[in-house]
Structure formats: C-alpha cells, structure tokens
Amino acid sequence: MKKLLALVLTGTMVLGLAACTAPAAAPAAEAPAAEAEAAAEEAAPAGGMEALIAAAKEEGTLVVYGSCEEDYLAAACDHFKELYGIDVQYQRLSTGEVQSKIEEENGNPSGDVWFGGTTDPYNVSAAEGLLEPYEAINASHLIGDMYRDADGCWYGIYKGILGFMVNKDELDRMGLEAPQDWQDLLKEDYKGLIWLSNYNTAGTAKLVVNTMIQKYGHDEGIQYLVDLDKNIEVYTKSGSGPSKNVGTGECVIGIGFLHDGITQIEDNGYGNIELIIPSSGTSFEIGATAIFKGAKHPNAAKLWIEYALSPDCVELAAQNGSYQFLVLDNAQQPAIAAEFGLDPNNVMDYDFADAKENTTQYVEDVMNALGSAADDRFKTE
Numbered sequence: 001m002k003k004l005l006a007l008v009l010t011g012t013m014v015l016g017l018a019a020c021t022a023p024a025a026a027p028a029a030e031a032p033a034a035e036a037e038a039a040a041e042e043a044a045p046a047g048g049m050e051a052l053i054a055a056a057k058e059e060g061t062l063v064v065y066g067s068c069e070e071d072y073l074a075a076a077c078d079h080f081k082e083l084y085g086i087d088v089q090y091q092r093l094s095t096g097e098v099q100s101k102i103e104e105e106n107g108n109p110s111g112d113v114w115f116g117g118t119t120d121p122y123n124v125s126a127a128e129g130l131l132e133p134y135e136a137i138n139a140s141h142l143i144g145d146m147y148r149d150a151d152g153c154w155y156g157i158y159k160g161i162l163g164f165m166v167n168k169d170e171l172d173r174m175g176l177e178a179p180q181d182w183q184d185l186l187k188e189d190y191k192g193l194i195w196l197s198n199y200n201t202a203g204t205a206k207l208v209v210n211t212m213i214q215k216y217g218h219d220e221g222i223q224y225l226v227d228l229d230k231n232i233e234v235y236t237k238s239g240s241g242p243s244k245n246v247g248t249g250e251c252v253i254g255i256g257f258l259h260d261g262i263t264q265i266e267d268n269g270y271g272n273i274e275l276i277i278p279s280s281g282t283s284f285e286i287g288a289t290a291i292f293k294g295a296k297h298p299n300a301a302k303l304w305i306e307y308a309l310s311p312d313c314v315e316l317a318a319q320n321g322s323y324q325f326l327v328l329d330n331a332q333q334p335a336i337a338a339e340f341g342l343d344p345n346n347v348m349d350y351d352f353a354d355a356k357e358n359t360t361q362y363v364e365d366v367m368n369a370l371g372s373a374a375d376d377r378f379k380t381e
Contacts, residue, residue, distance in 0.1 A: 048137065049306070055299035056086060062300040063110065064090040065098045067117025067203065068287065069240060069263070071320040076115065076313050083312065086300055094238045095121040095203030102130045102292055109292040112301040115308060118203035118239070118285035119154060120210060123356035125290075126153040132291040134302055138309035141328045146352070147286055154290040155305060157314050158324035160257040161284050161342055162207060164276040165243050165264070170252045179253060181279045182215070182224070190231045193252040195242035197235060198378050199363050203285070204239025204256055209362050210355045211283040215348065218362075222369050229370055235378045246273050257285060259323040262340055267321045275340060281348045287324060 056062075062080070066073035070092045077088040093101070095117035102109050102125060114122070114131075125131050131153040139155055142148055147156030164185075166178045179185050185194060197205040213221035234251070236242055242254030243261050247270025254261075258277070264270045289308040291301040307313050311331045317324060318334035325342075326333055 052299060052303055052306070053084065056297075056303040057084060059086070059297040059300045061087045061089070062297050062304060063112045064088060064115050064304070065101070065111040065113070066090055066092050066115045067095045067098060068115060068317075069260075069320075069322050072317050072322040073115065075316045075320045076308070079312065079316060080304065080307055083307070084303065086303075094201045096198070096201035096206070097237075099125055103128065106130075107294045109294055109296075111292055112295040112297045113304045114154075114288070114290045114292065115304075116157070116287050116289070118160075118207050119156070119288045119352070120206040120355050120359045121203045122154045122288045122290055123149075123352070124359050126151070127356055130293050132293045132295060132298070132301075134291055134305055136302075136305045136309055138306050138328075141309060141330050143327050143329050147327045154288040155309055156286040156288050156327045157308055158287040158317065158322075159284055159327055160259050160287065160324045161277060161347070162204075162211065162256070162282045163258045163261075163278060165246045165254040165256065165258070165261040166274050166276065167246050167249050167252050167272055168274050169272045170249045174252075178274060178276060180276060182212075183280075185231060185253070185255075186224075186227050187231075190253060192231065192233045194228070194231045194255065195234045195236060195245065195251040195253070196228075196232055196255045197239045197241055198237055198380065199235070199366055200378070201237045201380060202239040202241075205235070206359055206363060207283060207285055208255065209366055210359060211348070211350070213362055214283075214351055214354065215281070218365075222365055225366050226369050232377065235375075237379045241379070246270070257324075258340075258342055259337065262323045262336060262342070263321045265340075266323070266336060275342070277342075283348050283350045286327070 064077055073090055073092055077090045080086065081088045098114055099121040126149060133152040135152045136155055139148055142156065164179055171178055176189055196208065199205045199209060209225065212224050215221065216224055239256055240260045242251050242256050243264055245251035246254045247264050247268060258275045261273055261275045265273050289305060291305060295301045309328060314326050314328060314331050323334045323337050325337060
C-alpha cells in the first residue's frame with residue numbers, strides 16, 4: 001500500500017543528492033563471480049582489486065555484525081558469498097550492542113566488519129581506536145565528504161531522516177491531533193503514548209540525544225529529554241522498535257527513522273500510519289560500514305567495504321524492505337522514498353564533530369538526569 005505524504009520541500013539541505021552530477025544508474029543485474037571480479041579489476045589501480053580479491057578468497061571467511069534490518073543484512077551477506085565464494089557469518093545487533101561488544105573485546109574482535117546503523121556509535125568507536133582505517137577505492141562514488149570518516153574509519157552507505165510515526169486511527173479514537181514538532185511531544189495529552197529507543201543500546205536514540213542538545217543547548221536539551229520521559233511508555237532496544245509497533249496501535253506515537261515507517265506501510269500493509277517531519281527541523285543519520293581493529297580476516301573485511309560501497313550491495317536495501325536514501329552517485333535511489341515525500345524539510349546542520357567527541361558523555365548525562373537506568377521501560381532484550 002502506498003500513501004502519498006504531502007510535505008513542502010524548502011529545507012536547508014536536500015540530502016546532498018542534487019549536488020550529484022552523475023545520473024543514477026539502473027539497478028545492476030546480479031553477475032557471477034567472474035564478471036564481478038572483472039569489473040572490480042578494471043576500476044582498480046593495477047593489481048589492486050585483483051590482489052585483494054585473491055587474498056580475501058584465501059582467508060575464506062568473513063564475520064559481519066549488522067545494525068541495519070535483518071532482511072537487508074541477510075541479503076547483503078548472501079550476495080557477497082555468491083559474488084566471491086567467501087563464507088559469511090552474520091549477526092544482527094543494535095549499534096549500541098556492537099559498540100559495547102567491541103569495547104569489551106578491546107582490539108581482539110570476534111567480528112570483522114560492522115554494517116549499517118547510524119554513525120554516532122561508529123564515531124565513538126573510532127575515537128577509542130577500535131576501527132581500522134582503510135582507504136576504499138569505491139569511496140570515490142560517495143556524493144560528498146560528509147559521508148565518510150576523514151581517516152577512513154567508516155564509510156556511509158545510506159541516509160535516513162529522523163521524525164515521528166503515528167497511528168492515525170488511535171489518535172482519532174482519542175480525539176487527539178498528531179504532534180507536528182518536538183515541543184508538541186511534551187503535551188500531557190500524549191502521556192503513555194510515545195515510544196523511543198534505549199539511549200544505551202540504540203544509535204537512533206543517541207542521535208536523538210545529540211539532536212536535542214544541538215537544537216536547544218546542553219542543559220535545555222537534557223531537560224527536554226527529562227520532560228519527554230514523562231510521556232514515554234517504552235524505550236525499545238533497537239531504533240526500529242517503535243516503528244514496528246505503531247501499525248498495531250500498541251505504540252501510538254513512535255520516534256525514529258521515517259524509512260522504517262515506510263517499511264511498515266508498504267511491506268506490512270499498515271495504512272493507518274502517518275509520517276511526520278518535525279516542523280522546526282530535524283536531523284538525519286548516515287548509515288555506515290567499517291572494519292574492526294584486529295579483524296581476523298582483514299582482506300575479506302576490506303573487500304566487504306568495497307562491496308558495501310557499490311550498487312551490488314546498497315540496491316539490495318529497497319529490495320528487502322529498507323528504503324533509506326543512498327549516498328553513492330552510481331546507485332539507484334528507492335523510488336518509493338520520493339513517493340512518500342521524504343526529502344528533508346528544515347533539516348538542521350548536524351555537528352558530527354561534536355557528536356563524535358561527546359556522545360558518550362551526553363548519554364551518561366541524560367541517564368543521570370533521568371535517574372532511571374534500571375527502569376523496566378528500558379528494554380535490552
């Protein structure tokens with residue numbers, strides 16, 4: 001089911017897509033391994049990709065921790081194995097879980113690469129020296145420098161807009177209007193109706209923390225989240241958790257990425273969901289991929305980065321229920337995202353440097369202010 005959401009597009013940023021001069025390429029047909037290797041060799045410096053593919057095949061295995069949705073993760077891993085004959089083991093974990101896991105493993109990771117999920121936890125991990133710098137050949141297809149770490153510790157693969165998803169039927173039944181901006185969420189009418197993800201486990205929630213602090217200042221931003229807490233019913237482990245419960249009415253107002261709302265409308269048939277971009281402005285995620293420092297299969301990990309920065313990988317997203325905007329100039333954008341009007345309106349100038357330096361402290365500040373780290377509304381399973 002498709003529902004057109006009318007939004008006026010006058011924001012300060014239009015996803016950087018207009019700056020891309022190369023036209024979007026048609027979806028790439030799946031090629032056998034020999035054709036994929038030939039294309040890679042042609043695009044690479046002499047011997048570069050050819051040697052990398054050979055070394056990766058010699059390792060024979062890759063372990064992927066994925067923070068995107070599981071259907072996309074599975075499709076991406078299966079196609080990598082199909083192209084290169086390398087066995088792929090994967091596990092779906094939230095970004096906060098991956099960050100905690102590699103912090104505990106401290107340079108001796110059980111995984112090789114991280115795939116998907118917003119960059120705030122990636123930046124914290126990079127600052128802690130837990131990601132391996134790699135200068136990717138296919139990074140030349142990124143539509144701007146903001147979509148990569150300057151040192152090559154991570155690379156962007158998609159972009160998503162933060163906003164609200166509401167159950168129109170439930171709001172009508174209660175005689176309530178849908179919230180149109182961040183301050184609206186503080187209204188007493190919405191007490192017990194709002195779901196957000198867990199600040200400790202979800203990159204989405206960490207982005208919310210940074211957004212509020214950058215929008216209102218540190219003290220006022222923390223106070224906003226304390227006030228918002230009075231209306232929160234559940235903090236889900238994963239950032240997509242609220243979106244998955246809006247259509248059923250269990251969650252009436254969910255805070256999260258709007259492409260997750262599209263998935264619920266388009267793939268699961270919940271036409272009762274309305275998508276809302278906050279009127280005073282919002283922020284966005286850059287979904288990323290990275291190599292863990294100390295990866296046991298370093299060449300397979302580097303080959304994964306090249307693959308993740310190609311249409312062969314990123315175009316699988318829309319084919320598997322993930323409708324984020326893509327940030328490669330040679331990839332086909334998901335048409336349905338435009339049908340839902342999800343170009344950003346009044347998107348703020350998000351300060352990635354501040355987020356990289358201070359996210360861990362900001363999350364600690366929020367949890368201390370809430371005084372509810374053991375609150376049973378914070379889901380970790």
